[in-house]
Amino acid sequence: MSSMIGNTVRASIFGGSHTEAIGVVLDGLPHGEEIDLTALEQQMARRAPGRDISSTPRKESDTPRILCGLLDGVTTGAPLCLLIENTNTRSKDYSDLKIHPRPGHADYTAYVRYGGHNDIRGGGHFSGRLTACLTAAGAIARQILEKRGIHIGAHALQIGPVQDRRFDPVHVQDEDLMRLSTGYFSLLDPEKEAPMRAVIEEARQALDSVGGVVECAVTGLPAGLGSPMFGGVENELGRALFGIPAVKGVEFGDGFGVAALHGSENNDAFCYDEDGKVKTLTNHAGGILGGITTGMPVVFRCAFKPTPSIAREQQTVDLCKKTDAPLSIHGRHDPCIVPRAIPVVENTAALVLLDMMAGQSML
Amino acid sequence: MSSMIGNTVRASIFGGSHTEAIGVVLDGLPHGEEIDLTALEQQMARRAPGRDISSTPRKESDTPRILCGLLDGVTTGAPLCLLIENTNTRSKDYSDLKIHPRPGHADYTAYVRYGGHNDIRGGGHFSGRLTACLTAAGAIARQILEKRGIHIGAHALQIGPVQDRRFDPVHVQDEDLMRLSTGYFSLLDPEKEAPMRAVIEEARQALDSVGGVVECAVTGLPAGLGSPMFGGVENELGRALFGIPAVKGVEFGDGFGVAALHGSENNDAFCYDEDGKVKTLTNHAGGILGGITTGMPVVFRCAFKPTPSIAREQQTVDLCKKTDAPLSIHGRHDPCIVPRAIPVVENTAALVLLDMMAGQSML
Amino acid sequence: MSSMIGNTVRASIFGGSHTEAIGVVLDGLPHGEEIDLTALEQQMARRAPGRDISSTPRKESDTPRILCGLLDGVTTGAPLCLLIENTNTRSKDYSDLKIHPRPGHADYTAYVRYGGHNDIRGGGHFSGRLTACLTAAGAIARQILEKRGIHIGAHALQIGPVQDRRFDPVHVQDEDLMRLSTGYFSLLDPEKEAPMRAVIEEARQALDSVGGVVECAVTGLPAGLGSPMFGGVENELGRALFGIPAVKGVEFGDGFGVAALHGSENNDAFCYDEDGKVKTLTNHAGGILGGITTGMPVVFRCAFKPTPSIAREQQTVDLCKKTDAPLSIHGRHDPCIVPRAIPVVENTAALVLLDMMAGQSML
Amino acid sequence: MSSMIGNTVRASIFGGSHTEAIGVVLDGLPHGEEIDLTALEQQMARRAPGRDISSTPRKESDTPRILCGLLDGVTTGAPLCLLIENTNTRSKDYSDLKIHPRPGHADYTAYVRYGGHNDIRGGGHFSGRLTACLTAAGAIARQILEKRGIHIGAHALQIGPVQDRRFDPVHVQDEDLMRLSTGYFSLLDPEKEAPMRAVIEEARQALDSVGGVVECAVTGLPAGLGSPMFGGVENELGRALFGIPAVKGVEFGDGFGVAALHGSENNDAFCYDEDGKVKTLTNHAGGILGGITTGMPVVFRCAFKPTPSIAREQQTVDLCKKTDAPLSIHGRHDPCIVPRAIPVVENTAALVLLDMMAGQSML
Secondary structure (H helix, E strand, O other), X not given: OOXXXXXXXXXXXXXXXXXXXXXXXXXXXXXXXXXXHHHHHHHHHHHOOOOOOOOOOXXXXXXXXXXXXXXXXXXXXXXEEEEEEOOOOOHHHHOOOOOOOOOOOXXXXXXXXXXXXXXXXXXXXXXXXXXXXXXXXXHHHHHHHHOOOOEEEEEEEEEOOEEOOOOOOOOOOHHHHHHHOOOOOOOOOHHHHHHHHHHHHHHHHOOOOEOEEEEEEEEOOOOOOOOOOOXXXXXXXXXXXXXXXXXXXXXXXXXXXXXXXXXXXXXXXXXXXXXXXXXXXXXXXXXXXOOEEOOOOEXXXXXXXXXXXXXXXXXXXXXXXXXXXXXOOOOOOOOOOHHHHHHHHHHHHHHHHHHHHHHOXXX | OOOEEOOOOEEEEEOOOOOOEEEEEEEOOOOOOEOOHHHHHHHHHHHOOOOXXXXXXXXXOOOOEEEEOEEOOEEOOXXXXXXEEOOOOOHHHHXXXXXXXXXXXXXXXHHHHOOOOOOOHHHHHHOHHHHHHHHHHHHHHHHHHHOOOOEEEEEEEEEOOEEOOOOOOOOOOHHHHHHHOOOOOOOOOHHHHHHHXXXXXXXXXXXXXXXXXXXXXXXXXXXOOOOOOOOOHHHHHHHHHOOOOOEEEEEEOOHHHHHHOEHHHHOOOEEEOOOOOEEXXXXXXXXXXXXXXXXXXXXXXXXXXXXXXXXXXXXXXXXXXXXXXXXXXXXXXXXXXXXXHHHHHHHHHHHHHHHHHHHOOOO | OOOEEOOOOEEEEEOOOOOOEEEEEEEOOOOOOEOXXXXXXXXXXXXXXXXXXXXXXXXXXXXXXXXXXXXXXXXXXXXXXXXXXOOOOOHHHHOOOOOOOOOOOOHHHHHHHOOOOOOOHHHHHHOHHHHHHHHHHXXXXXXXXXXXXXXXXXXEEEEOOEEOOOOOOOOOOHHHHHHHOOOOOXXXXXXXXXXXXXXXXXXXXXXXXXXXXXXXXEEOOOOOOOOOOOOOHHHHHHHHHOOOOOEXXXXXXXXXXXXXXXXXHHOOOEEEOOOOOEEEOOOOOOOEEOOEEOOOOEEEEEEEOOOOOOOOOEEEEEOOOOEEEEEOXXXXXXXXXXXXXXXXXXHHHHHHHHHHHHHOOOO | OOOEEOOOOEEEEEOOOOOXXXXXXXXXXXXXXXOOHHHHHHHHHHHOOOXXXXXXXXXXXXXXXXXEOEEOOEEOOOXXXXXXXXXXXXXXXXXXXXXXXXXXXXXXXXXXXXXXXXXXXXXHHHOHHHHHHHHHHHHHHHHHHHOOOOXXXXXXXXXXXXXXOOOOOOOOOHHXXXXXXXXXXXXXXXXXXXXXHHHHHHHHHOOOOEOEEEEEEEEOXXXXXXXXXXXXXXXXXXXXXXXXXXXXXXXXXXXHHHHHOEHHHHOOOEEEOOOOOEEEOOOOOOOEEOOXXXXXXXXXXXXXOOOOOOOOOEEEEEOOOOEEEEEOOOOOOOOOXXXXXXXXHHHHHHHHHHHHHHHOOOO
């Protein structure tokens, strides 16, 4: 089930960096939902490369074509297939990689996994290009959630050593999420953009790359979403988020920070708010207890490793000659994928949450 | 699919803290595998409570009874059902909790999720008691993996402020894993046990609890295990590990540490070792690239929040009167679950990895 | 996923004819549903052997023990595990079968499938005994459906050459279904019982067995249940019904009879009834079009092969000596399983329909 | 999971009769398999309409375009997406059907299921057009099976009152299957073509349609394929075959004929053949015992109802005015779909069997 996800709303993702097209089939979408293609394309544009010097200068035609599943802009309930043609593929750049797997990439593991039959061009089905499908699928899911008052926004919490401030997990504002989820290089503190760009530019000039952390928040989720053990929000989001290439860690609420806390610090006291709703005074739990939403904002973070494609010479092996060999990667690569990963994280979360809401008859 | 996990080897977990019994059905186990019940009980004993002052003084009869699936100690290929009777349940302790949900527990979210019909006694199906099922299922899986030379061991990397040293991810030793995976309060540096116990004891005396981090390593996995996107080792382990109560973060390799790294630091150079096998010189990736094993040790960490059950008075709500209310939790609770969580993490990983190996015909 | 079924309400069945116990875990049951254990036991009794000369004289203790998932007789929403101890097992009868596979049984195919490690005693996990689990699971599901006005009843349509009359698929009466679904050897025309019993008795005295057909009807299902392609009522029921040992054919509505019909005969004209509801004037479709219920009664039939265990000498092979060999089966066997299969068909259908209703938020 | 099927090799089917395109994603295909596109197109041609007067005069461009998953004609192991553009769609024919649901079609049930948002044009996602996707997916699967010596062929066993002879289930010949699986209007006894065509022509001239039965056989399957209970060959094939529009019954081996048999007649005696392989002297079981293949030919039959689209005036309802209303269907329709259904049945079986073989590591 490698490229399929979801239980009730199921996504099946296909394509590779240099195949004719990439795309996604969404099976089980609720019917009767109006889909705004402009809003969909807006999300695609946030992920698209080539926006500025911080990202790869490749131009990808990311305009999705919806082949079926919509009639007059409204979901029919039948599977929706969304296709993105790959128009700007320069396969020559990649001819050498099957013999010389790139450090930090899936070249070698895919070679072993698929007996050398994998499509190595541009990383094939392992390419970050596939996040366009996740983004598109999630952008559709997001619209359905937004009509139910659920908002999702993320920001670059960290790039190299520079940190944005964290969400205040008790008081996440819908307006902030709306701003974050429509912008590029989204930040809670816009003053961090300059130093973060400086770190990226420094890496770029050093023929290097740099990692980071994306933090995401979701408001408007009703209490009671999720199921115990393996059907919790953390399980489902965790499984999906680790599907975004380069993610090496996922944490919810205080995450790894809980290790140093006492129960008396970490427990979120319950209280009634002025509207007679149960809330928590703090939100160390990130809106999730026992895998199930509390009704407080859901907050989580994903760690992104630095782009493995760097122009510096690196050491690898020659799988033909069975010797060590130097490698210089040419081509067009992001020195930091975090800015473009922000919409990917948001929309992946939307896809997962829509699936969970649908599965619990909560739409 | 909340309490079911796995694609090829599927586990279905049932029971609650105070039900007649808890247990697990394993469907799709490979046939013809000899299961050593003594080794199984050894794993159960590592997780069992009441071993010392650091854990709850409750005594649980954790001896599993295998109802079917084994014949003369060998798996038949039919579903295996393993049952653990709940003999020592004191339901009176919990009578009040449906009205006064415990902060940090699933009481409130389960109440909303199940319309108040959930079994609140001892946390019901959300209880840490259910990790006995995960441990038992994984202990069976582990034996099948060990025959293929795959070893899994974990240790308490952190409890409160005290840290054990990390695995050297390039040179994880099978012997270390064997020692860790048979001991209690496993540590790479045994000298850390005293200060860690001190932190726990301090929390206990303060009617409080404390969190921690478990680090786990797996050796002997062949390169090529896992699939792209959502079928990777990170996705599958991530999904399962977030099913262990109290886990709030999961990371692989350098995990959140990658955010501060450059590509030139984080990329693991490939090389041939003396046996003509492809290795990496470093192992920031934690043995996983593109979701697929590299053949290097797999290393990951889980953050555990402090036990929410603390004896101090806390603030909660009265769901009947719809007012805020104080809460004092009585009963028997672990001031720190990390020591007992170590075997849970290991065995959960075993269950996931066996499922993945079986699914790729790698057994 | 051999012994698991269901998407939203999932059943995991375990055990074998001669294991300590058999049982089923139901994951995803709706919460807050009162379960009447007497009604559950009534269904078990309908399936239990030893009722009269037409069935095996074995006595099985079929009283189920519910280990978890119920609190004060009401579903909690957590997995429900139902256990049936195997008390009356005489393993000696079966010692020879691994070498001499019984014709018509799964002995040989299980031997190949599981490399000889399968539990051959009493047919192991292939035993008709496992239908007790299906019956129990379905008996719980049935109660939830009945509260929504959905009734399920079946009868012996055919045993050997003797036929009961078919359901009138337009006018299936709830009272008939209630009568059928609580009786033993259920028939629409009770006058057929004597000739059917005569056929069975004749077979028994001839050391032989005889096959038959069970016809089942469901009333009260709302229009709109089911999904296109592989998620239709026919797909889901078909998959489950072929899981009842001995079923070799499944048909809906006119079934194989449609082959000889013209469209003008087979099409069911739509009309409004006196209550302003859409109905069909005829019901050749068996209440299902495009996999989705029309709101008319659902009608289907299952063909049961004659019990393969017959006392006559038969020819088989000796898997040790690799020669042909004669075989005489001793022990206690049903000369016709159709009477006991009636409740199995009904309750299996209940399980499937509950799963589908839950998956479409129709409960 | 309505339009997805498979556990290891998973197909996700999308599109409708009048959407831009239809297609299928195959996830989990074995890698390194050469796919012959000419053979694929040959299967598509067998299903394509407009071949002669017995089928609809519509011309559909059924040439599939493979977007990804193949590199130099060899499977890469990544998802394969196959697209078929819908070029010849005349939507005007169908404008009226949402108000006047066609008897025997899914118009009404889809209307209820999807709250009227379903795409009614040409039957939408319920159209027989979707069997092009099944055929294409199965045609790929078939090639992989054929390399392992597995052959699949079907024929029109019955059309109206005319019957072809049945397979001799003990001696199914590979050459027969190869002939059947490459021809059009395949028959075991070619002399039956004329009378069958006469029946179809008679129905056509009477503005009517006629049903039939397709019988299919599979040779070369190893013994041991399938799993007990719900994972058997009968369950998996049954579930998939009921996904072919118009199928109302599925039976294996002697099927419904077993009802009239004694065990002594129905049991297939085991014996060793001259090569020392276990065979059965007869094959009433259709090559399947306990859901698992015996190594004998697998034989099954599907009943197809007469095409519901007939030109005669019929009675239906007006869903707007809520009155009964007459209906005359115009447009182009098959008076009998059985000839075109033959390759659909074969290739659907191929898809299911490949999935099962892959899941048991038998490729």
